[in-house]
Amino acid sequence: MSCTEGSLQETVKVEGNGRNTDSISSDINHTDTLSDDIGVLLGNRDFSDIILVVNGEKIPANKALLAARKVTFRGLLYGGLKESGEGEVVLNQTNVFAFRILLRYLYTAKISLAEYKDDQLLEILGIAHQYCVFKLQNAIADHFKRTLNCKNVCTVFSTAQSYCLTSLTESCLCFADQHANEVLLTQGFLQLSIAEVTQLVSRDSFVAPEINIFCAILNWVKAHPKMRSAAVEVLKKHLILSQISRRDLLKIVWPSKLLASDILLDVIDKQDEAELKLLRKLTEEDEKCPTTI
Incomplete structure (x- = not known):
């Protein structure tokens, strides 16, 4: 094959009468190598015309x-x-690390997300958002949608909230709904803001035993003691205390001193009333239908 044939491929179909049925293709497309060729410029002082100084580190x-x-x-x-x-x-x-990855993406339009840990990807996501590199930002967001797990969902959720990534936020909330009990026990839950905790536990679709939610918020308060009063308001507004057993109210909730004793006594009184009504109803039914021996 000649040099001309190697660089320009022509496809010709010939009928019996010798006429061409397809037009000759004369398009050249070697963009598959363009990314790598431009990538050679990255960090090369010989070809650079500007120095970016990131936290004291100079990047050509x-x-x-x-x-x-x-x-x-x-x-x-x-x-x-x-x-x-x-x-x-x-x-x-x-962030120097994240900025270098951003530059690599800007030069080559390529990045292998599988090479990085979740915390590194969140740093890259943050700098992509900062510099309005939305294709990279959205690609990382889509990656997290596919790789959410109980350990990272709260951290990803918090980051998505910070950058107003609505779709990723909703994916995190839906995942948390499906794994509520596990999510409440994670370290990531303890790092959420009070607003994020509220958004999570206030959802009707976030189904977990009320005592589990209480214990999670109790642990959150221990990690954020200055936010105790705000956490108490969340409990008052969103926790269904009547669904917590009397034993757990007395053994777990009461000793925590998060909720006032009169609130708990009122709940216990209402539980007693409900049990008494049920007992009366059962007694009346037994009297209407006496057991014959």
Whole structure:
């Protein structure tokens, strides 16, 4: 095969009369190598024209490429900002690891999410959101939707809330609904904000024994003692105390001192009344239908 044939493939169909039935294809598409070729520029001082300083670490980069890839960098490197006329641009309070991954993505449009742990992916998600790289942000969000588990769901949920990722937030809530008891026992639950705890346990679809929810919030209060009063309000509003057994009320809830004793006594009184009504009903039914021997 000649050099011309190797670089330009032509497909021709010939009928018996010698006429071509298909038009000759003259399109060249070698974009499969473009990503790797451009990736060579990443971090190469010989080809760079700007230095990005991230937490004191200097990273060689290419202004035109970054500006072409994201409007965020276009304004930073070519806009009216002070940094645009300098050879170095200092980016403060930025995660170096995550920023390097972001740069790699901007240069190559490729990233293997399977190579990173959940906490690393959340860092990358955060910086993608910060620099408005929404394709990367959404790809990571979709990855988490597929890989949610009891250990990471609360952390992912909190992050999704922070970045207003509605679809990922809903996926986390649905997963938590299906694994409520397990989620309540995780370390991630203890790291949630009071607003996030409320959003989780207030859902009708979040089904777990009330005593389990109480114990989880009790543990949360131990991790966030300054938020005790806010947690008490959550318990008052969303916990169905009447569904907790008298034994658990006396052995677990009462000693915690999260809820006032008069509230618990009122619940116990109502439980007694309900039991008494049931007993009376059963007695009346027995009297109407006496057992014959």
